[in-house]
Amino acid sequence: MSKRAKIILAIVAILFAAVLVWFAKKNKKNVVEYETEKPFKTTIVKKTVATGKVVPLEEVEIKPQIAGIVDRILVEEGQVVKAGDLIATVRVVPNVEALNSANNEIKNAQLSYENAKTQFDRNRSLFEKGVISRQEFENSELSFNNAKQRLSNAKSNMDIVKRGTTAGLGNAANTNIRATSSGMIVEIPVKRGYQVIQSNSFNAGTTIATIADMNKMIFEGKVDESEVGKLVRGTKLQVSLGAIEDKKFPAILNFIAPKGTEEAGAVQFKIKADVTLDDSNFIRAGYSANADIVLEKKDDVLAIKEALLRFDKKTEKPYVEIKKEDGKFEKKELELGISDGVNIEVKSGVTTTDEIKIWNKASKDKKDEEKDN
Numbered sequence: 008m009s010k011r012a013k014i015i016l017a018i019v020a021i022l023f024a025a026v027l028v029w030f031a032k033k034n035k036k037n038v039v040e041y042e043t044e045k046p047f048k049t050t051i052v053k054k055t056v057a058t059g060k061v062v063p064l065e066e067v068e069i070k071p072q073i074a075g076i077v078d079r080i081l082v083e084e085g086q087v088v089k090a091g092d093l094i095a096t097v098r099v100v101p102n103v104e105a106l107n108s109a110n111n112e113i114k115n116a117q118l119s120y121e122n123a124k125t126q127f128d129r130n131r132s133l134f135e136k137g138v139i140s141r142q143e144f145e146n147s148e149l150s151f152n153n154a155k156q157r158l159s160n161a162k163s164n165m166d167i168v169k170r171g172t173t174a175g176l177g178n179a180a181n182t183n184i185r186a187t188s189s190g191m192i193v194e195i196p197v198k199r200g201y202q203v204i205q206s207n208s209f210n211a212g213t214t215i216a217t218i219a220d221m222n223k224m225i226f227e228g229k230v231d232e233s234e235v236g237k238l239v240r241g242t243k244l245q246v247s248l249g250a251i252e253d254k255k256f257p258a259i260l261n262f263i264a265p266k267g268t269e270e271a272g273a274v275q276f277k278i279k280a281d282v283t284l285d286d287s288n289f290i291r292a293g294y295s296a297n298a299d300i301v302l303e304k305k306d307d308v309l310a311i312k313e314a315l316l317r318f319d320k321k322t323e324k325p326y327v328e329i330k331k332e333d334g335k336f337e338k339k340e341l342e343l344g345i346s347d348g349v350n351i352e353v354k355s356g357v358t359t360t361d362e363i364k365i366w367n368k369a370s371k372d373k374k375d376e377e378k379d380n
Contacts, residue, residue, distance in 0.1 A: 041336070046353060046363070060296055061246070067218045071206070071213065073205045078182075081095060087189075091186060095216070101168050109165040127147045222284070226298055239260075240260055242300060260300070263276065309357075313346060328363065336364050
């Protein structure tokens with residue numbers, strides 16, 4: 008073989024080797040290095056948040072006992088009143104039919120009275136002359152007194168139809184609207200000149216004012232059906248108000264509705280809790296509020312971050328990968344407990360010395376390569 012042929016063959020061999028090296032480098036994958044974390048001991052608290060509002064424990068609606076027009080309102084919203092205080096007065100607008108009936112009743116009673124009086128005067132004169140007996144005289148006297156009373160009643164009825172009250176009733180006048188309990192006036196939905204309807208067996212009546220004890224407030228909220236079964240009366244809550252920042256009020260759960268209501272496809276159950284107030288903040292009725300409710304709490308339990316978990320596609324069982332001595336990772340199935348959304352309890356499967364793979368955290372070289380590509 009000539010010298011020239013040898014040189015060409017050597018060049019071809021070198022080029023072939025270079026190509027092989029180039030392909031080897033291109034197809035070679037960097038070894039992915041994963042960071043690890045160890046399980047740890049911690050306290051896990053599982054909570055839920057109930058949205059709602061803060062309202063007075065007791066609210067009393069004051070309603071009139073007679074229909075009419077509001078003549079005067081003597082209080083303002085926010086004013087504190089005592090039971091029996093005058094709140095408003097109502098001016099009666101007479102009903103034409105009732106007025107006509109009362110007027111006819113007076114006329115009939117007047118005729119009966121005059122007739123009974125005539126008979127009584129005549130019988131009294133005859134009794135004094137000894138013409139009639141005492142029994143007959145007393146009967147005529149009784150008839151006269153009854154007629155007199157009926158006339159008085161008819162006139163009183165006329166006063167009630169016209170003015171809503173009559174002489175002799177004193178503080179029981181229907182036109183005077185008084186507070187039936189002590190507290191703060193939180194709402195006056197009517198104004199002077201409004202027409203109101205009395206409360207009776209067939210009608211709730213028009214509300215003149217609402218009185219509430221602002222020193223006794225409760226939280227009213229709703230929880231989902233998936234969590235209501237874990238609630239018990241007496242559970243402690245922390246209530247935060249939208250109107251008061253960085254402040255939480257302690258509360259105790261005292262009511263869980265036995266029946267839920269469907270809202271937007273989910274069943275919600277009403278709850279109530281007694282809120283403990285302080286003197287530094289005035290809580291107004293209707294403040295929007297959120298209540299933090301502890302559903303379950305475990306102290307000093309073995310836990311890992313939920314981000315470390317994976318689930319088997321076939322069995323759907325949770326697992327993690329544990330680093331072995333040779334640097335490789337081994338799959339370990341876990342038995343899990345409660346979670347707070349960040350950390351989750353591990354009942355079995357790992358120990359505090361195990362190193363658990365942190366997913367999707369490759370080495371720097373791998374990231375740089377992916378960036379270049």
